[in-house]
Each structure stands twice: as structure tokens, then as C-alpha cells.
Amino acid sequence: MAAGPPSSVRAERVLRAACAAMAAAGALLLGFSAQTKTVLFIQKKAVPKDVQALWVLIVAAAAAAAYHVAQLARCFCMERLAITGGGGGCRRLGRAVACASFLLDKGCAYMVxxxxxxxxxxxxxxxxxxxxxxxxxxCNIYTRFCEQAAAGMVCSLLAAAGMAVLSAFSARDLFRRPCSPEYR
Structure with a gap:
């Protein structure tokens, strides 16, 4: 019977899933937040597009969630290849993937x-x-909108913190891989 993945791989998966969930929750909370108030017979609706920074955060958080779902799928595929024996391929390719993953993880954390x-x-x-x-x-007028936006930003901050930890996992994975002899 094959042993399961190491605990660091399991921790990375859990953290990636949590980051994807928090980023998606932040994007959804912000994206679907809206409130309409009537002031002096005029209806005014507060939506995230009223604040350009909120709209940018929605797009960034959604992109980060999609990226982490893709990385999670990559983790499962790489494990599947290693179990079936097809993953013994080129080390340089593995190092290139680890380097790309490290850079993208860092960029994603900074962006969010x-x-x-x-x-x-x-x-x-x-x-x-x-x-x-x-x-x-x-926020005295649009209380619900502000509360929902605050919850979305808290989710995004938690996702960004998790992504910073994930970039440390990626760095560990990158620097644990041996360099090929031709580059020494």
C-alpha cells in the first residue's frame, strides 16, 4: 500500500484550498454587495464600481482564487504522476515549474x-x-454595504496572509530541488 503524501504537501494543499476559498469569498462578498437608499425621493444605489479600488480588488481576488485552484489541481496531478511512475521525468522541468510556481505565488500574494x-x-x-x-x-447611510465590503476585505487580507505563507512553501520546494550538474 502506497504511503500518502508528506505532511508538508498536505499542508500546502490545505493552505492553497483555504487561500482559494478566502479569495473567492472576498470577491463574492464584494461583488454582490449593493444597497439602495432613498434620500429626498431620490434612490441611490451603492455598488462596488462606485469605488474603483473595490472593483480592482474583486478582479484581483477572483484571479487569485482561480490561480490557486489551478495550482491545487497541479499538486494533485503531480502526485498522481509520481504514484503511477510517470513523474520521473526531467529534473530541469521540475525545477522550472517550481521556479514559476514560486514567482507566481509571490506575485499573487503581492497583488492581493x-x-x-x-x-x-x-x-x-x-x-x-x-x-x-x-x-x-x-457608511452611516449605506451600513449593510459597508459591512459587507469590510467582510470581503477581511477575507482578502486573510487570503493574502495565507498566500505569503504559500510563497514560503514554494521557496522551500524550489531550493530543495537539486541543480543539474551542467549549471554547477
Whole structure:
């Protein structure tokens, strides 16, 4: 009977699945948040497209979720190849895949973190207002929208933190692979 994957591989899978779930939850919470209020017989609807940074975060979080689902599928396929004996191929290809995975994991973590922080900064204006510019506190009016946006940003921040840990897993995987003798 074949032994299961090492605990580090299982931990990476769980973390990838959690990152994909949190990024998808953040994108869905932000994407489907909307609230309509009537003020002086005029209906105004708050949607994420009103704040450009929220829209960018939705796209970035959705892309990150899709990337981590694809990486999770790659993890399962690589294990399947190793079990059936077809994975003993070229080491240089394995190192190239590990290098690409490391760079993409880092880029994904940075992208989600940067867009989440930008969205947080933009949403603080709606939360606190800016007296010098006479911008009112919009979260007093659109409470449900602001709460849903805050939950989406918390999910995105948790996903970004998990992605930072995943980039450490990718770095470990990359630097544990031996270099081919021709490059030494």
C-alpha cells in the first residue's frame, strides 16, 4: 500500500484550498454587495464600481482564487504522476515549474495584498469622511454595504496572509530541488 503524501504537501494543499476559498469569498462578498437608499425621493444605489479600488480588488481576488485552484489541481496531478511512475521525468522541468510556481505565488500574494490595502484606504474615506473636502461619512447611510465590503476585505487580507505563507512553501520546494550538474 502506497504511503500518502508528506505532511508538508498536505499542508500546502490545505493552505492553497483555504487561500482559494478566502479569495473567492472576498470577491463574492464584494461583488454582490449593493444597497439602495432613498434620500429626498431620490434612490441611490451603492455598488462596488462606485469605488474603483473595490472593483480592482474583486478582479484581483477572483484571479487569485482561480490561480490557486489551478495550482491545487497541479499538486494533485503531480502526485498522481509520481504514484503511477510517470513523474520521473526531467529534473530541469521540475525545477522550472517550481521556479514559476514560486514567482507566481509571490506575485499573487503581492497583488492581493496591494489591492486589498488600496481598497481599505479608499473605503476609509467612506467610513470616516473628509471634512476638508466636505465628503460625508457614507457608511452611516449605506451600513449593510459597508459591512459587507469590510467582510470581503477581511477575507482578502486573510487570503493574502495565507498566500505569503504559500510563497514560503514554494521557496522551500524550489531550493530543495537539486541543480543539474551542467549549471554547477
Amino acid at each position: 495584498f496591494a489591492t486589498t490595502v488600496a481598497a481599505l484606504q479608499a473605503c476609509f474615506v467612506g467610513l470616516l469622511g473628509v471634512d476638508a473636502l466636505q465628503w460625508s461619512k457614507l
